Amino acid sequence: MPPRLRLASRLLASRDRSLTSTTSTRTIPTNPSPLTRSFSSQPNPPNACTEPITPDLPPPPSPRWLSDLQARIGKCIMFGCSPAQVVEAGQIVRALTTEWRTLIAGSEGFLTGGRRGLEGQQVVWGEMDSFQHVNNVTYIRYAESSRVNWATHFAVNADPAHAREWAELMTPKSTGLIMKSIKADFKFPMTYPDKISVYHKLRYPPSAAPSPSSLILDAVVISHRHRRVSARIEEDVVVYDYRAGKKTALLPFMHTVLDETFATQEREKARARRRIAELSGLVTGLEKNTWDRPDAEEDMGGGSPAPAAPAAPAGSSG
Template identity: 35%
Template sequence: MSVLKMRFVQRPIGLATRLYSTSPALPSRWFADLQTQLKELTTERYPKECTEKAQKLYAFSEQNWLELLAGQQGFLTEKKWRGIDNHQLLWGDMVSRQYGEVCIPPSRSNSISHLTGHVNNIMYNKYAETGRVKFIHNQSEDATEEEKSQWLDLPTPRGLGLILSSIKTEYKFPLEFPDRITVLYKLLESPTAESTLIKKEAWILSEKYRRLAAKCTEDTAIYDYRTAKKSVLKPFMVEKFQKTFKLQQEREKKYTEEADKLIKAVEELKSKFQ
């Protein structure tokens, strides 16, 4: 089902919308707020016409949550592009709170969840590191065998490589066991033949809450381990990264339009039935 096939009158909406590349970005909690509104519109206090349409829109938002939330920010959300896909968090990832001297076991975490801990902050950067390597390796798709070998070597010190020079992690909400996460990466700018840094952004998303848990902004230096000097990317790498950046822009435009249409569809239901 595509929301594009559902016709609704366009009206002003409480949730801010945007036009691609010109209007302000959507509020950070727009998706959670939208799903809350849709759940309300499916309750028995509303007529059948409203609840049926709201259920369809809610199903669409659930099936496409990653595209609507991250795709409209320029992230490539297809499985082959995901740095980490639907990864199960572990109890040991958390900083456990204690009740007296006794740590709370996972078997009791549901009954006394208010006493359990949250994922240790150092784990977020480890998730990002894993996603970063996968994002680089993903660039080798359709490469020749020789080029693929060089792509796979980039995260290593064997020749031309990448060194993380800076990372800023913004914590949006605490992850807790049990949950699953997906990590996505995107280029913040299109590299050129003269680039000595690659600027990227990572999102760590909670599958359980359909929310952004943390955002990492980072610079990665291009370094030649053989000469022990800063370097630049190989021409075929520059070309591939530029194609990836262009694809990001296309996805951002596509899913921004989808998100705006979904928001307007929900606003139409609210205007008609509330």
């Protein structure tokens, strides 16, 4: 295989990482360059997502933005790149490999890390049914586990002063959460082996919710193998007072935390969309310096051209 094709294969093969490998946490430098910046799946630092919510929210990216960027980079490499361009392409691929999950989730406002959902869950063989794909009911169980982590996350990381109350939301002791309805929209059939990450978000801030006693939650099930959303889930959860035997309004401490959570979702949505646009711009620049430049000629990998024949002496005949 020519060296250029081997290089393209190595760069594009980064998306086929082993499903059993673990992702290491990387320290983000103080002023990272656009190519080397990465976002860890660990809990966000205190100063994360501190930009104000602005009305000029970037538009949502294409559902296939990740595979499109990878294909565009591959085209540049197959066309022929200088050594510096190969390094640049490799840095973009590395950024996509590191950030893909936080960008897919974040571009829709889903918050990752810190047990905010169900991350890196192994799909087991027994979860497939007779049609050889993960059974539809299993997605509901995935969402249930993610929802429990989402709610109990507030007790540990967001509002430790009310840790007991947050933890009891998932029990019938006092005020708890009851599922009123759940709807799943399946995008493609997942199979074993795979890993998934599941995240929840508030569709509305508490002040704008359709009912003072309800939480409308959206969830996504993301396939690590395909690096795509495999299912979308909509949940209507009711706040229920088990002691009184009836539904009740959100408690005051819940309002405060959930309002801030919704604001953080919006900031993360803007950040992730800008980052995707930034990476897309870097790929566009790579294209304009390779196959899309005015004088572009594809490197066919044939080696150096043969030397031209010497010109005939002046005045010589045929």
